[in-house]
Amino acid sequence: MDLESLKRSYIEKEQTPTQMLDGIYKKIEDDELNDFILLSKNYAYEQAYLSEKRYEKKDGILKLDGIPFSIKDNFAVKGLRMTCGSKMLSDFVSPYDSTVYKRLKEAGAVLIGKNNMDEFAMGSSNETSFFGIVKNPFDKSYVPGGSSGGSAAAVGADHSLFSIGSDTGGSIRQPASFCGVVGFKPTYGKISRYGLVAFSSSLDTVGIITKSVKDCKEVFDVLRGDDGHDSTIEDLKPQRRELKNIGFVEKLEHVDKNVFKIYIDYCSKLEKLGFKLKPIVLDFIEISMAAYKIQTMCEASSNLARFDGIKYGLQHFSGDDLEGMYARVRGEGFGKEVKRRIISGTYFLMHNDGEYYNLSFKLRDYIANRIDILFKDIDLLILPTSLSLPFKMGEKIEDPLMMHLSDSLTAFANLANVPAISINADYFNSLPVGIQFVGKRNDDDNLLDSLSTIQMELKKDE
């Protein structure tokens, strides 16, 4: 069900927001996907009650009134636990609201609960969560992708109409692809990050997971714009235009051949819809992976320094001296992948007065420049979202290099600060395969409008 028809069903009294909640909570329980770390039933029923009143009165109905949604557990909601999928914060209750949550609440949306995720958003399979692995709604032995795996699984399994996630190098788009849903990462600076626990501040973006691009656009319009708390916000509106020319790649390294086949088929469908497809060459993927890793690890090592066991989170006060206490808290509180990245980032920053970090910025500029040049000839760039099909649990987790490859088609969009969206293209052996569209910087509105049209046109053909 999409946002519009759900709202209509409320207006026409086919069901109430409370009844909707009953159904969703039952389904969450029955499905056992482990896609939620916390269910905020009290909050939800209270909101649903208020929403119901508005629908009864037929007065003051809000934009997302009574729409159930979920949020990744690295966003702050006052009075609720915010764990970031980590033991470190397993008991942390946020005393303040993130801007994103605040805006959704003001728009009448109803929070179902907080989604499971890779620890501190570090991972691509949701296997690093302290709260256990999330299962793919299409096949429970498969991973949902990550790090916003709980969010994508929740939307894919109809546990929420939409979910808010974070995307630092593909953390929304890749799980969206694995769970057969829409995952949108806007241009950096469109949606306030206030209340999103930072992983890599210069790359983190708040994004949206939905069933349709149309819904995505609606939620995006509620979330976007300055809030006075995030100084990196710059919500420039593009000139409205039709996007006609699409760049695609004829060759791709390391890609699963079934994925690539679906990609090529999708491209020809677009051609039939009247789009002009132009072959392009992407030769900066490897560079982008190096820049991405250095930058995220450096920033993460600093962003995660605040978890020191002093004011909140995991604490061990007795017996130790100060250094011993830090070691014990951080040693116990963080998982393996998080520690791996903190240590690497610390090393990179220590080396030669931050030379690696500075270099990663130069590479970012280079990549952004190359993308800008590409977009002189095309309006959209199309790529597979992931090199691989959804994989089985435990299949790749012990191979960090393979895991890192999973970001390789998505991270460059974060590095170049451009918008990108993954939508489902097809299925292989009943496993969903997503296709990614990358747009020009600040061209988010045109990207969403075009994709919305494409999605509807292709549905007609089915």
Next chain:
Amino acid sequence: MSNFVVNIGVETHIQIKTKSKIFCDCSTEFTDKPNVNVCPICMGLPGTMPTLNFEVIPLALKTAIALNCIINRISGFARKNYFYPDLPKGYQITQHKFPLAHSGYIILKSGKKIRIRRLHIEEDTGKMIHDQDENSLLDFNRAGVPLMEIVTEPDFNSKEEVIEYLERLQRIVRYLDVSSANMESGEFRGEPNISIRKKEEGLLGVKTEIKNLNSFKAIEKGITFEIERQKMLLDGGQKIESVTMLYDEKKQTLKPMRKKESISDYRYFPEPDLPDIILSEDLIEKIKNTIPELPEKKVERFKREYNLNDEESEIICQYKDYADFFEKSILGIKNVKRLTNFYIREMPVILKEKRMGVKDLPFDSDKLNALFKMVDEEKINLNLAQNILKEISSTGEHPDIILKRAFESDLSEDDLKNLIIQVLDENKKEVERYKNGEEKLFGFLVGQCMKKTKNRFSPGKVNEILRNILTKK
């Protein structure tokens, strides 16, 4: 003992006078209650972000301009990463490669130029307190309070130079009204770094830093102790290690803190949550125009214009509002020199007694000006003026009223005549000389009469009657 050359550089942290903290809306007001001026942002809770309080920029710029610095048109924030319980985020937001300003100077009285390497803005950390039971307690009221850090080159060769520099710096920031700069409340903290070398050696020695110096006296002592310590080490053939020394006010000693971390350990990198600070020529020009006459200039001008000596001018110019009060109160006064003592002695006594600044006095400069005019026009003598000042300072009344009341005496004009005759009898010699043409002695006789009458009659009246009697005689 060998001959040593001492080189000292100074880092000064100055609290910038803003209502709210540098990256959140919390108040900067000093309070004894711990952890009341805090919020999720300055406590570094996960997910929070800093936003720059733009109030700090013009204030820091003003200082940079007054210190003759070059302003960086683009400057930026950086993270200084280290772990300490009073540091909420595990890093301090400061400026590193691109400070707000650099390459300034202050000139000492001797004419010696002290070069200022850089001026940057940053956030303060919290405070860790140890109680009697050896518990460590944390207070985050100060965390996020805006600071300027001003770093000099190692240009000082004595503690006297350091003190003079700090006093001048303190006076400048107070003149600019960018900081209250009180040392006791931590708004102005000087940290010297000291190295000594044998005279014949060209290169600077290994430097050590002294922290926890909360008064000028402590700074003087700290420097003295550290120079002695280093001399002893070098004389004994030992090497100086780069350490941070902690001054203990109670024990009057220095003890080494942790080994000074080398710079790469701070893992500086640009703060991704804050955009660069870009300054327009327009803004810089505007701020330049708000800079008042600086203390050094004022001291010189007062010496010139009002014929003050160096010490007098320094005392009067110590605080800007004091100097302004002085200047307004002597408007139209011909003989300023005679009245300066009011600002060296009487006024400081009154202010000290009342524990207030000039702006809180119950009278304004106009009233003082009226009083000074009476002296200038020889209506009253200095003695009476001092007494009237005392009265104004508690009642706030206009000097005219006080004077009038003083002369509403119970004595008649005949009583006055008698008193004057008495005075003339006591000063026969002077009366003789006056009559022989020494006109200026008339003033002396008036003075004597005023004394005798205990200021109960107006100088005009005394004048009139005295002249009458003298001509009759």
